[in-house]
Amino acid sequence: MPSQPVSSAAPHTKQLTGAEIVWATLTGEGVRTVFGYPGGAILPIYDALRKYPIHHVLVRHEQGAAHMADGYARASGEVGVAVATSGPGATNLVTGIATAMLDSVPMVCITGQISSKLLGTDAFQEVDITGITLPITKHNFIVTKSEDIGPVLRRAFSIARTGRPGPVLVDITKDAQQGLADFNFEACAPQPHRPHPMLSAENEAVSEAIDLILNAQRPILLVGHGALESGATDQLITLAERLHIPVASTLLGLGAIPASHDLSLGMMGMHGEAWVNQAIQQSDLLIACGMRFDDRVTGALTSYAPNAKKIHIEIDPSEISKNVKADVALIGDLKEILETILPRLAPRKDQSWVKAVNALKGVAAVRDIKNLPDSGHLYAAHVIHDLWRATAGKAIVVTDVGQHQMWEAQYYKHDAPRSLITSGGLGTMGFALPAAIGAKMARPDDEIWVIAGDGGFQMTASELSTLVQEKLKINIAVINNGFLGMVRQWQEFMYESNYACSPILSPDFVKLADAHGVPGATVRTRGEVAAAVKAAREADGPFLINFLVEKEDAVYPMVGPGAALDEMIRRPANGHNPLLETSEEP
Amino acid sequence: MLHTFVALVEDKPGVLTRVASLFRRLNINIISLTVGRSERPGVSRMSIVAEAPAGAGHRIKASLFKLESVFDVDDVGQLQCVTRELALIKVAATPQSRAQIFQLSEIFRARIVDLAPESMMLEITGAASKIEGLIQVLNEGDNQILEIARTGRMVMRRGQHTSHVLEAFQLSQPEDEPIIPLTAEKGSENLDVISGDPNHPM
Ligand SMILES: Cc1ncc(C[n+]2csc(CCOP(=O)(O)OP(=O)(O)O)c2C)c(N)n1
Numbered sequence: 001m002p003s004q005p006v007s008s009a010a011p012h013t014k015q016l017t018g019a020e021i022v023w024a025t026l027t028g029e030g031v032r033t034v035f036g037y038p039g040g041a042i043l044p045i046y047d048a049l050r051k052y053p054i055h056h057v058l059v060r061h062e063q064g065a066a067h068m069a070d071g072y073a074r075a076s077g078e079v080g081v082a083v084a085t086s087g088p089g090a091t092n093l094v095t096g097i098a099t100a101m102l103d104s105v106p107m108v109c110i111t112g113q114i115s116s117k118l119l120g121t122d123a124f125q126e127v128d129i130t131g132i133t134l135p136i137t138k139h140n141f142i143v144t145k146s147e148d149i150g151p152v153l154r155r156a157f158s159i160a161r162t163g164r165p166g167p168v169l170v171d172i173t174k175d176a177q178q179g180l181a182d183f184n185f186e187a188c189a190p191q192p193h194r195p196h197p198m199l200s201a202e203n204e205a206v207s208e209a210i211d212l213i214l215n216a217q218r219p220i221l222l223v224g225h226g227a228l229e230s231g232a233t234d235q236l237i238t239l240a241e242r243l244h245i246p247v248a249s250t251l252l253g254l255g256a257i258p259a260s261h262d263l264s265l266g267m268m269g270m271h272g273e274a275w276v277n278q279a280i281q282q283s284d285l286l287i288a289c290g291m292r293f294d295d296r297v298t299g300a301l302t303s304y305a306p307n308a309k310k311i312h313i314e315i316d317p318s319e320i321s322k323n324v325k326a327d328v329a330l331i332g333d334l335k336e337i338l339e340t341i342l343p344r345l346a347p348r349k350d351q352s353w354v355k356a357v358n359a360l361k362g363v364a365a366v367r368d369i370k371n372l373p374d375s376g377h378l379y380a381a382h383v384i385h386d387l388w389r390a391t392a393g394k395a396i397v398v399t400d401v402g403q404h405q406m407w408e409a410q411y412y413k414h415d416a417p418r419s420l421i422t423s424g425g426l427g428t429m430g431f432a433l434p435a436a437i438g439a440k441m442a443r444p445d446d447e448i449w450v451i452a453g454d455g456g457f458q459m460t461a462s463e464l465s466t467l468v469q470e471k472l473k474i475n476i477a478v479i480n481n482g483f484l485g486m487v488r489q490w491q492e493f494m495y496e497s498n499y500a501c502s503p504i505l506s507p508d509f510v511k512l513a514d515a516h517g518v519p520g521a522t523v524r525t526r527g528e529v530a531a532a533v534k535a536a537r538e539a540d541g542p543f544l545i546n547f548l549v550e551k552e553d554a555v556y557p558m559v560g561p562g563a564a565l566d567e568m569i570r571r572p573a574n575g576h577n578p579l580l581e582t583s584e585e586p
Numbered sequence: 587m588l589h590t591f592v593a594l595v596e597d598k599p600g601v602l603t604r605v606a607s608l609f610r611r612l613n614i615n616i617i618s619l620t621v622g623r624s625e626r627p628g629v630s631r632m633s634i635v636a637e638a639p640a641g642a643g644h645r646i647k648a649s650l651f652k653l654e655s656v657f658d659v660d661d662v663g664q665l666q667c668v669t670r671e672l673a674l675i676k677v678a679a680t681p682q683s684r685a686q687i688f689q690l691s692e693i694f695r696a697r698i699v700d701l702a703p704e705s706m707m708l709e710i711t712g713a714a715s716k717i718e719g720l721i722q723v724l725n726e727g728d729n730q731i732l733e734i735a736r737t738g739r740m741v742m743r744r745g746q747h748t749s750h751v752l753e754a755f756q757l758s759q760p761e762d763e764p765i766i767p768l769t770a771e772k773g774s775e776n777l778d779v780i781s782g783d784p785n786h787p788m
Contacts, residue, residue, distance in 0.1 A: 134607055139654040159654055318648035
C-alpha cells in the first residue's frame with residue numbers, strides 16, 4: 001500500500017504508517033545501512049523497508065547485529081543502527097548494547113514489541129526490554145503510538161550522538177507500527193539538548209590548568225577514547241609538541257595520535273609497555289584527556305602516580321574524581337577545551353623529560369621483538385608484528401578479547417584514529433567478526449583485518465555466513481593457541497597453573513571457512529606468515545588464516561590485579577622467552 | 587553521611603525507576619524519596635535523601651544529571667532549606683489514656699485526625715527529628731503505636747532561589763504560555779497540612 005500525502009497541514013507532511021515513519025526517519029537521519037533480524041513483532045517494519053533507500057544486513061544472531069552497528073559507529077563516527085524483534089530478538093541484543101555502553105559508542109537499537117493492549121500480560125514473545133536495558137543504555141523509550149515514532153527516534157539519535165555518546169533503545173509496539181500518523185521529518189526535530197549545568201570549563205580552572213602545565217617538569221598526556229570521539233588529534237599533537245609532553249594511550253585511545261610520532265609512548269596499564277607505566281609513576285603532572293582512569297589503566301589506586309597533579313579534561317562530569325582525584329577538572333568537549341588553552345601555552349625548550357622517558361624505552365628494547373633471533377616457534381606477537389609490516393600499519397584492525405587483543409595493542413602500531421576497533425570496557429568475546437562486518441559497511445574502501453582468538457571466534461563464527469552473503473572483503477586471522485589464552489595466563493600466574501576449563505577444542509577453522517566458500521590457510525611457522533598474509537590480501541573475497549601459535553605464551557608485561565602500576569611481571573629473562581628465541585626473518 | 591537532593595524530572599511512567607535504579611547501581615541506600623507534582627505541568631519534583639560517603643555528592647548529582655529524564659538537580663545538603671515530613675501515627679487509646687495523648691499532640695503541634703473507641707490517629711508535620719521525638723515520647727508513655735506512615739522528607743531552599751531549569755524554561759517559553767504560580771492546585775486537600783510553621787523549635 002503506497003502511502004499518499006493526505007494532510008495539508010505542512011508542505012512536507014505525509015500520512016504514513018508507523019513502520020514507514022521508522023524508515024523515513026532513519027533515512028532523514030542519514031542512515032544507509034542497518035543490521036537486523038526479523039520476527040513477528042517487527043514484521044510491519046520489515047514490510048515497509050522496500051520503499052526506502054536503506055540496506056539491511058541480515059545477521060545470524062542479534063548479538064551480531066548490535067556488534068555490527070557498534071563496529072559501524074566506531075569506524076565511521078556515525079550512529080549505528082540495529083533492529084530486532086520482540087522477546088528473544090531483543091534479549092539477544094543485550095550483550096552488544098552493554099558493549100557499546102561501556103565504550104560510549106553511539107548506537108540506536110530498534111526493537112519490535114507486542115501490541116500495546118497486551119503489554120504486561122506475558123503475551124507470546126513479550127519481554128520488558130526497556131526494563132532489561134535500563135542500566136545499559138544511555139536512554140531508552142517504549143513507543144505505543146504511531147505519531148510518537150518520528151519524534152522519539154529523532155530524539156534517540158540526538159541522545160546517542162550528543163555529549164558522551166552511547167546506545168539508545170527504542171521499543172515500538174506492533175500497533176504503533178501499523179497505525180497511521182502524519183509525518184514531517186523537520187517537525188520531529190528534538191528540542192536542543194538541555195544544557196548540562198555542570199558542563200563548564202571555568203576560566204579559573206583553565207588558568208589553574210595552564211599554570212600546572214607550564215610549571216610541570218615531568219608531564220604526561222593520557223589519551224583515551226574521548227580524544228577520538230572529539231576529533232582532537234591535531235590539538236593533542238600541537239600540545240604535545242609545543243611542550244615536549246610524551247603521550248600515553250588507553251586501549252581505546254590508540255590511534256588518537258600516530259604511534260609513529262616521536263612523542264607517542266604506546267599503551268598504558270595492565271599490559272602497557274613497561275616504560276609507559278614507569279613514566280606515569282614518575283610523572284609530576286598527568287593531563288588526562290577523554291579517559292576515565294579505568295582499573296585496567298591505573299593499577300592500585302593508592303600508589304597511582306603518587307607525585308603527580310592531575311588535570312582531568314572530560315565531557316562527563318560524573319567521571320571527575322570517580323577513581324582518581326582531579327586537582328583541576330575541565331569539563332567539556334576535549335577539542336574545544338584544548339583550543340581554549342593552547343593559545344595560552346608558550347613553547348618549552350627543555351627536552352630532558354622526554355629524553356629520560358626515551359631512556360626507559362631503551363632498557364626495554366633488549367626485549368623488543370625486532371632485535372631477537374628466531375627459534376622456529378610461532379608466536380602471536382610475531383604474527384601481529386608481521387601483519388603490521390605487511391599492511392604498512394594502514395589496515396583497520398578489529399580484535400576480539402584476550403591475549404591476542406593485548407598483543408595487537410602492543411605490536412600493531414596504529415597511526416590513524418579509528419583504525420583499532422576493540423571492546424575495551426566490557427571486554428566482550430565474540431565482538432571481532434560482527435564488529436568488522438559493521439566497520440566494512442562503514443568504510444568499504446579500507447583494508448579490514450579481524451584478529452580473534454580460537455575461543456572468541458567460535459562465539460560468533462556464524463556471522464561468517466553473513467559476511468559471505470554480503471560479499472564483503474574482510475581478512476580473518478585466528479590466533480589459535482588451543483586455550484582460552486588469557487584465562488590460562490591468569491591461571492598460570494595466580495592459580496598455580498591449574499588450567500581448569502581453559503583448554504578448548506576447535507574445529508578446523510580453514511574447513512569451517514571452506515564450508516562457507518571462504519578460502520583459507522593454516523600457518524605453523526614464522527616463515528609462512530608473510531605468504532599467507534599476502535594471499536589473504538590478494539584474495540578477491542574474504543580469507544581466513546588459522547595461525548597455530550605457541551600454546552602457553554603469556555602477555556608481558558603484566559600489572560597483577562591490585563598491584564602498583566610499575567610492579568610489572570616481566571617476561572622471564574631466561575627460559576620461556578619467545579622474544580629471545582625468535583625474530584623476524586632477515 | 588546523609589545527602590539530600592532535589593530533582594526535577596519528567597512526569598512520565600518509568601522515571602522513578604530510572605532514578606531509583608541509579609542509586610541501586612551506585613550501591614547507595616535511599617533513606618527517603620518523595621515524588622509529587624511541581625509548579626510546572628509535566629515536571630515532577632523529587633526530594634531524595636540518601637546515605638553515602640561524604641565525597642559522593644558530586645558524583646551522585648552528576649550521575650542524576652546524566653539521566654535524560656532529569657531536568658535539574660540540586661544538592662541541598664549544605665544549603666539553607668526548609669525540610670518537612672508528614673507522618674500519620676495510629677496509637678492504641680482507651681477513653682482513659684486519650685487525655686494524655688491529646689496533651690502530647692498539643693505540645694508537638696500534631697493533630698488528631700481520627701478517633702475510634704480503641705485508637706487515635708495523629709497527624710504531624712515537621713522536621714524528621716520532631717516526628718521521631720513524638721514517636722519516642724509515645725513509646726515511653728506506654729502508648730502502643732499500632733501503625734506509622736511517613737512521607738519521607740520534602741525539601742525546598744529558602745529565599746529567592748529558583749531552579750536553573752525553570753529559569754531556562756522561562757527563557758525558552760513562548761510568551762503566551764503562563765508560568766504556573768507557586769501555589770498548590772485546586773482540590774489539593776492537604777494544603778493546610780504542609781504549611782506548618784517553618785520556625786517551629788522542634
Ligand atoms: C563473553 C565473554 N566470556 C568470557 C570472557 C572472559 N575471558 C576473557 S579473555 C578469555 C579467553 C579468550 O580466549 P581466546 O578467545 O582463545 O583468546 P586468547 O586469549 O587465547 O587470545 C575469556 C574466557 C569474556 N571476556 N567474554
